[in-house]
Amino acid sequence: MAERKKAKYPRVYPKHGAWYWSEPISGRWIRLCALTESETTLVERLAAERKKVERPEGTGDMRPLIDQYVREHKDKHKEKAWPKYGEYAGKGFRNVNVADVKPTHVTNWLKVKYADKLAMQRVMRAFLSGFFQWCVDNGRRDTNPCGEVKLKKPKARKTYITDDHFARIRAAMLTVSYTRGGETRTQIVPTGPMMQCFVDLCYLTIQRSTDIRELTWSQVDRAVGVIHFLPSKTEDSSGIAVDIVITPEIEAVLARIVEIDGGVQRIGTAPVVHALNGKAYGATAVRSAWDRACERAALTAEDYTVKDIRAKALTDAERAGYSIESLQIAAAHSDTKTTQIYLKQRDVPVSDVRLRVPKSA
Structure with a gap:
């Protein structure tokens, strides 16, 4: 195989010391194996990749x-x-x-x-x-x-992340422990500090995780002292935008991100929260990092999700005394009814009714 300059199989080409298949639907170049590998290996890898995109065509239009x-x-x-x-x-x-x-x-x-x-x-x-x-x-x-088509509506989610659990998940993002040779060791998670900043911004700004993932430095307007958000969920509907004041707590998180970036302040459309390659995180990457942190914090059974951060932020803000109108603005809801429903799902009322067992006269 090493001597051949081109393969006898359709759409298979040598490149960078390996055989690649140009996948016909997406056009992606998929690495099959090294040029020095046997033809059997090449055929097996090619068959496996072809199987992924093959499909029964069907008889309808x-x-x-x-x-x-x-x-x-x-x-x-x-x-x-x-x-x-x-x-x-x-x-x-x-x-x-x-x-x-x-x-x-x-x-x-x-x-x-x-x-x-x-x-x-x-x-x-x-x-x-x-x-x-x-x-x-x-x-x-x-x-x-x-x-x-009428479908059954999913039950409203009522999960609330307690302060203790939230702190444990944040801490678990930074390190991972493992046992080797009977000895427990702790290792730093390279992406941990940035992911922790992501979680903090989700909470402090009360915005959806998607909007924090897609947040760019051009939206951080220090001249006015706000971060401009046009929530992705309302962009094509109500079009409601919201400016979140850069509080000292938010400024501290932004400063941590700059520190992670080696003290360099990124500008323009560069994502505020980003992966090691400088690109914005995808939803899957964020969800995986969150799930792994929950596992390390021994909180998998709680079934916490990234979306629960926003619910916690709104609930905590209400308990801190902020009005429903203020929360509506922060959440970019079109009316207070949406905000009230959002909060009622997680804030369980406590009854103070006191009764005594009746006694005979």
């Missing part, structure tokens, strides 16, 4: 139309997982023609495919609703079947 819909609209969606929804739906409806789909078909597929995942049912219904509306707009059918 819905799958290729979903492919077209995703190609045309993927750049309009910030969520990296959005194209994956097209893969799931395309596989499920590969033998179906778009014109024949009825609400009951969508309902049955959602409830069977995602039987125990109510949130995913709603995500996929939203994707299919957008797809069928695109079909209506392009004259491929007259109605959107998802308009008649």
Whole structure:
């Protein structure tokens, strides 16, 4: 294999001392093996990679139309997982023609495919609703079947991270302990300090984790003393923006980030919170770091998520005496009802009713 300058297999090329396969759908270059490896190894690796992208094409027109819909609209969606929804739906409806789909078909597929995942049912219904509306707009059918699809609403999340647990998770982000040769050792987590800053900014600004991940230094307006946020969740709906005052606590976190960056103040569209390569963290990376910290803190059973940080921040602010109107502004909610519901889910009332067991006269 080492002597050949090109492989006899389609889309396989030598590059940087290894064989690479140019994956036909995404165009990605996938490393197969070193040039010095045997041809058997090359064939096995190529077969494994091909298997990942192979799919049963089906007999209907819905799958290729979903492919077209995703190609045309993927750049309009910030969520990296959005194209994956097209893969799931395309596989499920590969033998179906778009014109024949009825609400009951969508309902049955959602409830069977995602039987125990109510949130995913709603995500996929939203994707299919957008797809069928695109079909209506392009004259491929007259109605959107998802308009008649009714799903059970997931139970409201009531989890609240206690102060002690929050502190333990933050601390667990910095180090990891392991046992080797009967001896327990502690190792520094390289990304720990930055991830801790991420958690702190989520809490102190009361913003969604997505907006902290995507926060850039251009939004940090020290001349006015605020951080400008246009929450991603409201960008395409209410359009509500919010300016968060740079409190001494927030300024301290920003200073820690500059210190982590070697004392260099990054500017412009550079992400405030970033990975070791300087790029913004993806949702998966943040979630993994949080989950690992919860595991090291022995809090896995609590099922805490990154989104619970915002819930804790709002609840703590209410308990500190801030008005519901102030919290509405901070959370960029369109009305106080949303904020009140958000808080009621986590702040359990305490009854002071006192009774005595009746006695006979």
